[in-house]
Amino acid sequence: MAIPVPIRLLLLALATLASLPRSGAQTNVTLGTSLPAAAGAAWPSPSGRFAFGFYATGGGLAVGVWLATSPNVTVTWTAGGGNDTPANGGELQLSEDGRLLWTGADGQYRSLAAPPQPALSAAMRDDGSFVLYDADGAVVWSTFEFPTDTLVPGQDLVPGAHLFSSVSPTNRAAGKFRLANQLNDENLVLYPVQTENAAHAAYWDTATFQIGFPLTLRLDATGVLYLTGNGGNYTKNLTRPGAALSPAETQVFYRVTLDPDGVLRLYRHAVASGDAWTTDVQLIGPSDRCHVKGTCGPNSYCVLDRDAQPSCLCPPGFEFIDAANGALGCTRTSGAGDCEAGLSMATIQNMSWADTSYAVLGAATSAADCQAACMADCLCAAMLLNSKDGTCTTQQLPLMYGRTGGGYTLFVKITSVSPAIGGGGRGHRVGRTTIVVVVCTGLLACVSLAALLAAALLFWANRRTFAEQDAAEALDEEAPLRSYSYQELEHATCGFREPLGRGAFGTVFRGTLLHNSSEKTIAVKRLDKVVEEGEVEFQREVRAIGRTSHRNLVRLLGFCHEGANRLLVYEYMSNGSLAERLFRSGGGDGPPAWGERMGIALDVARGLHYLHDELDSRVIHCDVKPQNILMDASGTAKIADFGLAKLLLPDQTRTFTGVRGTRGYMAPEWYRGVGPLTVKADVYSYGVVLLEIVTCRRSMELEEAGEERTLMECAHEWLVRGEVTRAVGCQDEAPEVERAVKVAVWCAQAEPQARPAMRSVILMLEGLVE
Incomplete structure (x- = not known):
C-alpha cells in the first residue's frame, strides 16, 4: 500500500532531524517556523552564546548573527551585506519551499537565503554560523560562506573573497574600506572601496604576492590569524596566540573585524563567572590611521592629533566641500590647472600623495624646474617632487590619499593674491584714474550682462520645448542597476532566439523590456564560462561600468546572478560596431x-x-x-x-x-x-x-x-x-x-x-x- 505524500514528507523530516549532527549544530528551525520581528528576537545556538535574528539599527531592524556579549551584543554577520534597507514588522521564516525569508506585514518579502536546493531545516550553531540543511542533513547554505566585515574561528576568507567595513558601529551597511584576498597574485590587501586592485590605492598587505598558489585566511580558536595554502604546506601567521584563560575567566571568543575606520583588528572577548565580559584589542594593520587611504577625501590630506586620531586638512587654494565633515575632501578655490594670468605655486613639504602622474620630468630635477614645468603646462594642477631622487611628476585633480610624512614636496598651482588697488598699505586714497577705470569697467560689465541675459532668454525660448524630454533622459541615465530574474530575461529575449554576436565568454542576444510604459530594446550577454572566466568577467563588468551613466560608455542596465546563470543587460546599440x-x-x-x-x-x-x-x-x-x-x-x-x-x-x-x-x-x-x-x-x-x-x-x-x-x-x-x-x-x-x-x-x-x-x-x- 502506498504511503500518502504528507506522511512521507513527515517521515522524511523526522529522519532528517535524527540524522543531523549534534556537535554544536543542533537543529532548532524547521519548515514553516517563523520568528516575529522585534529587536533581540532570535534563534539561539545550543549554548546561547550566538544568535540569529533581529537586532536594532538606525531606522529600524536588521537580520544578522551576533555574539551575546554584555552590555551590548557584538554583531558578526549581517544579511544582505548590511546593505538591505532597515525595516520594521513582519516575521523571519523558513518557508515551505526551503528559503529563508523576511515577510513584511504587507505580504511583501525579501529573500535572505536562497540555497541551490531547497532546505528542510536550519540551525544556529555554536561556532557562530547559521546554516540551512537539505533532506540528507548536508549544509546547503551558511553565513560563513558570505562574510561581511568579520571572521570568527572556523570561518575562512577564501581566494577571491572580501571583507567590507561597515559605515559605523551602528550602521552595518558596507562602508569605505575592503580587504581583498586576491586571486591573481595570492596577496591579501586593504583598499578603499570603489577602487580596483591597484598599487596606488593599497594601504596594507601581507606581502605574499605571487607565491604560486592561492591562499586562505583563517582564524583559529587561540586567536591566531594566519594564511594557508598549497595543501597546508604553507602557513604564514599574522597574529600571535591570545592570552591564556585567567582563573576568573570561563570562556574566550575571538573575532577579526575590518572596522569602519579601515583598520583590521583582532578582538578577544572573555566571559567570567556572573556573565561579566571583557574585551581586548590587538591591532593588525595599519598602525598609523593616516596610512588608511580614503580616511580623507579627494584633494585633502591627513594629519594625526595628539591622541593619534586622524583629521583632514586642505592644501593652499582649496577649501572643504563640507566644513562640518572634513573627511569628504576639498575643492579648489583658485584657477589651478588653468592658463590664466596671476598664477603661482604653493609649497607643502614632507608629504605623501598617490602618484597618478601623466608626465615625468625625470630624476635630479630641482624645485625651481619642477614648478616652472607646471606653470608652463595648462593641464598641470600640481607637481610631486621626490626628495630622494629628485623625480618630478605632473599631477591633475583630484589629488588622492594625501598625508603628512613620506618625503615628497607638493607644489600646487593657485591664484596669486592681488594687491590692493592703489598699492601701499592701509588708508591710501584711490586716485582719479583708478576711479575712472573702475566706473568704466562697471558700465561695460552692465552692458555685457544685459546682452548675456538677452541671449540666454533667446536660447531658453529655443530649447524649452525639449526640456521635459531632456529631463526624462537624464533621469533614465541615472537609473540604478536592476537585478533581473532569469525568467524575465528569457522572456525578454524570446528564449535567447536572436543572437547579435559571440565573444570569448558568451553570446549577446537582442531583447525587449517594458520601460516607462513603452518597449525598450536591450542587449543581453549570456556568459557561458560562469565557473571561472565568465564569473570574473561578470564581476569586472559590474564594477567597471555598473555605476556610470557617461554618454560615451555603453550603459549597463542590470544583471542576473542567479544560480548558474550570469547575464548582463545593456542598452541596445542599433548601428553596430x-x-x-x-x-x-x-x-x-x-x-x-x-x-x-x-x-x-x-x-x-x-x-x-x-x-x-x-x-x-x-x-x-x-x-x-x-x-x-x-x-x-x-x-x-x-x-x-x-x-x-x-x-x-x-x-x-x-x-x-x-x-x-x-x-x-x-x-x-x-x-x-x-x-x-x-x-x-x-x-x-x-x-x-x-x-x-x-x-x-x-x-x-x-x-x-x-x-x-x-x-x-x-x-x-x-x-x-x-x-x-x-x-x-x-x-x-x-x-x-x-x-x-x-x-x-x-x-x-x-x-x-x-x-x-x-x-x-x-x-x-x-x-x-x-
Whole structure:
C-alpha cells in the first residue's frame, strides 16, 4: 500500500532531524517556523552564546548573527551585506519551499537565503554560523560562506573573497574600506572601496604576492590569524596566540573585524563567572590611521592629533566641500590647472600623495624646474617632487590619499593674491584714474550682462520645448542597476532566439523590456564560462561600468546572478560596431564622412578620459579596439565590453601577459611583460584606433599581407616625409588629417611616459592646443 505524500514528507523530516549532527549544530528551525520581528528576537545556538535574528539599527531592524556579549551584543554577520534597507514588522521564516525569508506585514518579502536546493531545516550553531540543511542533513547554505566585515574561528576568507567595513558601529551597511584576498597574485590587501586592485590605492598587505598558489585566511580558536595554502604546506601567521584563560575567566571568543575606520583588528572577548565580559584589542594593520587611504577625501590630506586620531586638512587654494565633515575632501578655490594670468605655486613639504602622474620630468630635477614645468603646462594642477631622487611628476585633480610624512614636496598651482588697488598699505586714497577705470569697467560689465541675459532668454525660448524630454533622459541615465530574474530575461529575449554576436565568454542576444510604459530594446550577454572566466568577467563588468551613466560608455542596465546563470543587460546599440562602419568591404554606403569620423574619435577619447581621470578610481579598459566601440541610433560612439577591465599592481603584469587584450592594439610594455600596466596602455590602443579611423584601414592589414611593417609605422614615415594627406587621401581636410595622425603617433609611443593623457588628446583633436 502506498504511503500518502504528507506522511512521507513527515517521515522524511523526522529522519532528517535524527540524522543531523549534534556537535554544536543542533537543529532548532524547521519548515514553516517563523520568528516575529522585534529587536533581540532570535534563534539561539545550543549554548546561547550566538544568535540569529533581529537586532536594532538606525531606522529600524536588521537580520544578522551576533555574539551575546554584555552590555551590548557584538554583531558578526549581517544579511544582505548590511546593505538591505532597515525595516520594521513582519516575521523571519523558513518557508515551505526551503528559503529563508523576511515577510513584511504587507505580504511583501525579501529573500535572505536562497540555497541551490531547497532546505528542510536550519540551525544556529555554536561556532557562530547559521546554516540551512537539505533532506540528507548536508549544509546547503551558511553565513560563513558570505562574510561581511568579520571572521570568527572556523570561518575562512577564501581566494577571491572580501571583507567590507561597515559605515559605523551602528550602521552595518558596507562602508569605505575592503580587504581583498586576491586571486591573481595570492596577496591579501586593504583598499578603499570603489577602487580596483591597484598599487596606488593599497594601504596594507601581507606581502605574499605571487607565491604560486592561492591562499586562505583563517582564524583559529587561540586567536591566531594566519594564511594557508598549497595543501597546508604553507602557513604564514599574522597574529600571535591570545592570552591564556585567567582563573576568573570561563570562556574566550575571538573575532577579526575590518572596522569602519579601515583598520583590521583582532578582538578577544572573555566571559567570567556572573556573565561579566571583557574585551581586548590587538591591532593588525595599519598602525598609523593616516596610512588608511580614503580616511580623507579627494584633494585633502591627513594629519594625526595628539591622541593619534586622524583629521583632514586642505592644501593652499582649496577649501572643504563640507566644513562640518572634513573627511569628504576639498575643492579648489583658485584657477589651478588653468592658463590664466596671476598664477603661482604653493609649497607643502614632507608629504605623501598617490602618484597618478601623466608626465615625468625625470630624476635630479630641482624645485625651481619642477614648478616652472607646471606653470608652463595648462593641464598641470600640481607637481610631486621626490626628495630622494629628485623625480618630478605632473599631477591633475583630484589629488588622492594625501598625508603628512613620506618625503615628497607638493607644489600646487593657485591664484596669486592681488594687491590692493592703489598699492601701499592701509588708508591710501584711490586716485582719479583708478576711479575712472573702475566706473568704466562697471558700465561695460552692465552692458555685457544685459546682452548675456538677452541671449540666454533667446536660447531658453529655443530649447524649452525639449526640456521635459531632456529631463526624462537624464533621469533614465541615472537609473540604478536592476537585478533581473532569469525568467524575465528569457522572456525578454524570446528564449535567447536572436543572437547579435559571440565573444570569448558568451553570446549577446537582442531583447525587449517594458520601460516607462513603452518597449525598450536591450542587449543581453549570456556568459557561458560562469565557473571561472565568465564569473570574473561578470564581476569586472559590474564594477567597471555598473555605476556610470557617461554618454560615451555603453550603459549597463542590470544583471542576473542567479544560480548558474550570469547575464548582463545593456542598452541596445542599433548601428553596430565601429569596425563594421570603418571596414565595410564592397557596396553599401562606404565608411563615414571625415567629420563624422572625427566625431567618433572624440567620443572615444572622452569616454577614456572619463574612465582614466574622472572616477574615484581609474579604470583601465584593456581592450580598446573598433569591435568594442558601438554606435547608437544618433551616431554617438560608446565604449563597450569591460570584461578585461582591471587595474593591476606593478608586480602582477606577467600574470596576464598573452591572454588579455588583442594583437595589434596591445601596448608593448604589456605584451612584452617589461613594465606595469597603467592607463597609458589604453592611450596606446586609442592611438591605433585613431589611425584606423583616419585611414579607414585595419592596423594589421599590411603585416597580414606579408609586409614587415604596420600601419602605425607607415604613419610615422608619412609624417617625416610630409606626405600624410596624400597617403590618406583627404586633401580637403589636410590640417585636420595631419593633426589627427600626429596625435595617433604620439599616443602609440613605445614608452608609456611619452604618451599624452586623454585630456590632452581631446584638446589637441579639438584644435585648442598644438
